[in-house]
Amino acid sequence: MSVTPSQTPVAPSERELRALDAHWRAANYLAVGQIYLMANPLLREPLRAEHIKPRLLGHWGTSPGLNLVHTHLNRVVKARDLDAICVWGPGHGGPAVLANSWLEGSYSQTYPDVTRDEAGMARLFRQFSFPGGVPSHVAPETPGSIHEGGELGYALSHSYGAAFDNPGLLVACVIGDGEAETGPLAASWHGNKFLDPVHDGAVLPILHLNGYKIANPTVLARLPEDELDALLRGYGHRPLYVGGDDPMTVHRAMAEAMDTALDLIAAIQRDARTDGSTGRPAWPVIVLRTPKGWTGPAEVDGLPVEGTWRAHQVPLDQVRDDPSHLAQLEAWLRSYRPEELFDDHGRPTPEVLAWVPAGDRRLGANPHANGGLLLRDLPLPPLERFAVPVDKPGATLHEPTRALGDLLEQVMADTADRRDFRLVGPDETASNRLQSVYAATGKAWQAGTLPVDENLTPDGRVLEILSEHTCQGWLEGYLLTGRHGLFSCYEAFVHIVDSMVNQHIKWLRTTRTLPWRAPIASLNYLLTSHVWRQDHNGFSHQDPGFVDHVLNKSPEAVRVYFPPDTNTLLATADHVLRSRDYVNVVVAGKQPCADWLTLDQARVHCARGAGIWEWAGTEDGSREPDVVLACAGDVPTQEVLAAADLIRRHLPDLRVRVVNVVDLARLMPAEEHPHGMPDAEFDALFTRDRPVVFAYHGYPWLIHRLAYRRAVHPHLHVRGYKESGTTTTPFDMVVRNDLDRYRLVMDVIDRTPGLAARAAAVRQEMADQRTRHHDWIREHGTDLPEVADWSWGS
């Protein structure tokens, strides 16, 4: 199904334009009402101070523009029976989107207590930005939204994400000229180089130039027209311009632009789908230039407001105290002629609703904007087909992410028809050794190709662009509309999307409390090319702190995994790809890594999240160990095992327990995270009073932060990355950060009561080994053979 029927609808008549204007006025009235009124919603009596909210909070400036777009989207959705959603980039214009949802009835359908009548209008007004009410932004609570719009920059990448693999969907996207200055938005214009006119839907960007941000003009609004036109054409778009401040003129122009845009989209899709056209089309973009705070107060206290930055939030802010402000507000509200827009019961009149679509076609009711409703379980193949055989621990090596790539290849193959799984990454799929997927699907690419290119196809479901922001935005949009995916990223550079993941977690935290929001697939990160193996790139590419960042957020929505080998990575991937409403962070290496566990062992270990590796320790079952060696992460696990090996040989009577942690939240108290261990379980693993030497993948104090309440905490000694990095060998990296096997043995000796004197010679030997290493690598440029070739039990 295409976005639009091929016949061009007739342009709206004057009467129809008046109906559009009535809808727009109604939405504007409702937006102002939400910002100001606690009572007297229909102005049945003269406005008095006590009708006014005590705290005036909200963003008026963008609202009339959003209302205009919604009004005209209604028209084309209804006229063409479109399956459409809209991403409202200026999401702080919450009053507008709420107003439209209330008008079309989707609000009352979602929240039955806010009825579409006078009582409901009163509730709608009062609840807005009111304690216990609804947020001032387009939020998860807003029907029809997949986008918060508080942190600007992601509207267009969310829109492309929603459109991928949704060939019947139109995604309109309002981009404010403030948002357009951000980096993520600027990058996301190039999404059209990745959108397949055959298998994907359409994105219709609507660049809203209202001229001002909070306190400044916007850059794009002040470009000469030819420069703006060149810019948009340079982005690969065909611009359509609408502008003015006379409502009926703008309505007519906007209706015409919408029709032109949708005709162009229909033609593009027909060419590609029916006529087999290839090549990248020039998709339309609408440029809408209207005054900020349009139809609001022209002047307040002698200063211009409408059409300036002063209209950004609350244009009249002394309404309760200043009678002239109050009068001005009343005149403003009455300028919309509410008596023509709402009937005696406060219901919108038929004229207002003339262009409002019905049922699921309403923008506030389209199931794509509540994507969990459309979500199907991902077909995941049996892991046995990808698991590596492990006859004994540590005897063989595999590249964990390569095995994961084989699994993903199968997922790609099994979703070839459904097209509901995407792999995204900033030009690193192959670098991260996931390239097996290319046997099942290509990399999406609509720009030109050359004979030398590999794996580029218009309909590929791997998305690669050198912009972590764009990758993240695409994947979020894809997941929020009910599909599945995985983001593979260099560990250090995932910090680029710290703020985006914040917002996504906040979204999930809120939707989890909304029964009408169906759960969506989790946002899964594979962080690889990690801190310990950035041999090519050095210090700038070493940062394991994303985990710290994520674990500050709502525990119900975040999970962090450190699979130590290939089979545990497979088991973890299987788990996270089945999960819902989480942000899952999986940290795993791409370099050859010892295989520790069979698939069955891996499944059990991952399900437990942490466990004792009996085969690695030297415990005497009858008593508690002398010391616990704990680890989380592939490289720390290797060093802990090597340390255990050294202890076994050098201090054979020391009772050592080896504990491996896959699921980091297991370390947290049970009351602080759903995966947190009860104290009894934690104590059974780590003891209450034995020294614990913990080798951790990231910043060591994170482990303290998670475990500070545990009985054993005073005896917990953590090693990890402490920002000591450069271009050097793998083993030198762990030595520089005191995470190496020799240092761990020294830690054990230093921390185990009574051991220091007895093990002084061993300790000296360990220190000597570190010196020998240091000298060797500076001489030879490689790790000592005994380190490079070390394997467990050899």
Place this chain on the structure above:
Amino acid sequence: MSVTPSQTPVAPSERELRALDAHWRAANYLAVGQIYLMANPLLREPLRAEHIKPRLLGHWGTSPGLNLVHTHLNRVVKARDLDAICVWGPGHGGPAVLANSWLEGSYSQTYPDVTRDEAGMARLFRQFSFPGGVPSHVAPETPGSIHEGGELGYALSHSYGAAFDNPGLLVACVIGDGEAETGPLAASWHGNKFLDPVHDGAVLPILHLNGYKIANPTVLARLPEDELDALLRGYGHRPLYVGGDDPMTVHRAMAEAMDTALDLIAAIQRDARTDGSTGRPAWPVIVLRTPKGWTGPAEVDGLPVEGTWRAHQVPLDQVRDDPSHLAQLEAWLRSYRPEELFDDHGRPTPEVLAWVPAGDRRLGANPHANGGLLLRDLPLPPLERFAVPVDKPGATLHEPTRALGDLLEQVMADTADRRDFRLVGPDETASNRLQSVYAATGKAWQAGTLPVDENLTPDGRVLEILSEHTCQGWLEGYLLTGRHGLFSCYEAFVHIVDSMVNQHIKWLRTTRTLPWRAPIASLNYLLTSHVWRQDHNGFSHQDPGFVDHVLNKSPEAVRVYFPPDTNTLLATADHVLRSRDYVNVVVAGKQPCADWLTLDQARVHCARGAGIWEWAGTEDGSREPDVVLACAGDVPTQEVLAAADLIRRHLPDLRVRVVNVVDLARLMPAEEHPHGMPDAEFDALFTRDRPVVFAYHGYPWLIHRLAYRRAVHPHLHVRGYKESGTTTTPFDMVVRNDLDRYRLVMDVIDRTPGLAARAAAVRQEMADQRTRHHDWIREHGTDLPEVADWSWGS
């Protein structure tokens, strides 16, 4: 002084072009040598496996392009006696920039052991990407660099930052076509709307389209030519194109493009400076289209390499094991005819050096790229002029950032001629209440203006663009070239630059170890509009985690301050603006806040970083207190003081100590942070065994992470933000997060041994107050008057 003399130099002769080519070949030879060779640098004997490094690490693909740009920059710098630096966006092309520095002699000047002869060449080669050697990227260790280029996206914003207020400087900026896909880079093209041709220098972007990233073609390289041209014109530039794969043709075209670009720049500056032209000029941009890995192996093992993504890193990777690879490498190296380029001593020949500038004009020796050399102390006025009078604590209210704005106004006024201080922010200077600065300077703005606009001036030194990335990049570039500045940002959205501040801290950590790098001014953040006062915006605008992020980084370079009132903010600002080589994070509110300390008290308190507020507690000096109430942050301080007030009235015999922490790192152990307190000092403040109820501005576990080693830690109970937010009242925010005064009193009762029974009625009253609050705000939409109007001692 202008960037260029007005007379147009003559185009280079064929002989001169041959000299340029010789330089380029020499640089290419040295780049390959660094990647591959440990010995036999001049190929005096046939190449053998043992001459090859055991680990081949580095990025060849971009190197020939960077070498070409450097070669031609040398020419124009010398011909026109330019004061110029270059920002190498593809900073992973370290071999190229190192090669050029060695050729021009700036490398040996900086590192005398790497001489400009055969022995030095051998060292240059061996040290590259070698343990104990130099990183593979253009790094802080690289002479002439202000830009690491590992995390892509910031080249152009760094360049604009360097050019601001440097009217005599040319900043060339190589932008790779990979980097061009990132959001931060895409946004930074609009820097030309903020560059004043009169008071600022020139930025010359050189967009290098080598066609491929790690594994994919690049978007910009695959645009049709007219689309790319439209894009660059849309960015406001005048494009000049250079392309090809025949070296002499490209040399000629590049020399011509460089001359044209510099003539255009000279004309623009002359028009603006001499003729008084206003209006934004179309600055030139050079588009350089050459093959990736140009002059490297065309094919390896039957696959195309030159001109493809396969040339990205090490084109021949089996050189030690595969004789055919070894032979191919030798042929490659000899193709540059090293015998023509280096004399018998391995020194570059006169022909190679014909176009190399001398002294400080060399790109590797220009002092602007070692900005600390040019740094002058900022003139800071006496704080007395801005301090608020405090007769008794808590009796008056002021907006802290407004007072800071007054201070910044004076700094702006006092630097009006020097022009070495900038205030940057994403459209929030006024929102953050710093608008007094506009009395001293305007906001930089070269785009069009309208009569309604305020404070926009071409030469303004406030920089506002709705892109945190651009703000950060500009400020970094400005500081790195030896100037001062402050970044004011909403607290939640500073996470947008998490990864950028990572890289800047890494830079500072490294430069602190390099004696030749002179210290630069600190990067100062003012984080305001913070989590507790985002009344307009709600949950998406609430995130105090930037502090956690920064405190994971190198302690020698990071400082975090929570001034609790106006005078402490002034004292803190004075301190951070004088400091060097730090990232300072200052978190302070913009809303009216009680004045606690006089300026003198504030100075002492800030110098100590943490201290007992005797006047607020009820200690009996002869004994330790029963309980410690600690606080960090303005709102937590207010709640702790209110709790102390409640305790004073309800539990008059309880001995309470109030401790306020301004400098958060004081909580850390002395051995972990330069500001960390010795245990004795910590214990004297917080006791060793009394309950400590700590009200903290951010995520509570950060305090545990900092203080877990302290004796009192088992008795430490922290309240803070726990991701419970929405659009609501200020007091409701603290109640939702259990940081409110009533909860703190309940905590004191619950945690103080022996108090529970005695204070049961008080505890119940506190709980009742919380309920009353909850009901009141849902009814009235405002805080209870007794909370809203509360003041200390009233």
